[in-house]
Amino acid sequence: MALPPLASLVDFTQPTLWLAIGHVVFNPLAWNIIAQNEYRKKTITRLVGTPHRGVALLGTAIFVAGLSRDLVFAWAMEHQPKLDTLDTPLVKYSGYTSIALGLLFVLSSTYRLGLVNTYLGDYFGLLMDRRVTEFPFNVLEHPMYYGSTLNFFGTALLRTSPAGLLITLSVAIVYQIAQGYEGDFTGKIYAEREKKE
Template identity: 40%
Template sequence: MIRLLGYVNPSDPSFVAAVLTITFNPLFWNVVARWEQKTRRLSKAFGSPYLACYALGGAILLLNLVRSHCFTQAMLSQPKMESLDNAGAYRVGLVLLGVGALFVLTSFSALGFTGTFLGDYFGILKEARVTTFPFSVLDNPMYWGSTANYLGWAIMHASPTGLLLTAIVAIVYVVAVLYEEPFTAEIYRQKAAKSHKRS
């Protein structure tokens, strides 16, 4: 790890921008979603919980594009690691990118747009929690697929900066899961309890 840090200039503006966008994105969407869940202000403003969820989803997608751009710029502005700059490492990175894309795309397919972009905070619930692939293989496959994408991208660019930023992405996602998971479990528990009472 110390060897890795020797390649990274933490005061580089592109590195600072990458760290800020990596940490800001989940904070933004969790704060906005919790605020919506408590107040329903976005649903009222847009006239529909679906339209409000689509608007938040669009904002999240835009912020994710900015995050990926900042991540790439930070990698390109700092030195490569010679030991990673070879065809074998590049292929490993490519495989990680493929696995990450598989988890992200199949997760989106299983959840749909509103399921992916915090629809449960808007009161838009599935019949039950999704347990099919990729959720049958991995909890939070969207987050871990995204992390695998960043890791693959960093390895393909032989970038110690990218590896460090990927570690930050993983830590931020772990915190996001700790914040989101109890809420999701509780709303589906409440939904099951209501269904059970009606039966």
């Protein structure tokens, strides 16, 4: 059975689609630019007085931006066509499995890093004693990014939404790019500490 053309699966004229993709692109771009500026110029720390307050401020902003992105993602899917062939028990189980695995990666990463380092505390000079190598970091280099992507994928499957799958693809691409520059920069921070020691 052939799939219908892409234009009938995704309504590209719907503004909520582009708003969702915009959120997906903006969030990691913004938090990485802000965090790298903080590392170089200490702008947030000077503004709020201490690195811990700075992490709390940036972490709150990242969390709220993530909630906004998730709401817009759900909103975008409501305004898009559904694909009835995805409405099967196998697809539903795959969606639930994807979300469960995604949550496992995100929550276990947060547990291992703690809130300070989950929200880029190392850019504020709040470095961990050593690199985390326990699960999930022994399975994936960037488990939070992969976990988040799995959550988007599972949600799109449960909503039987081709547009949701397209937005998930944009999440995967943006996070792949973010992993490159965030991972390199974080590595540089810890390498500089080792030189000083």
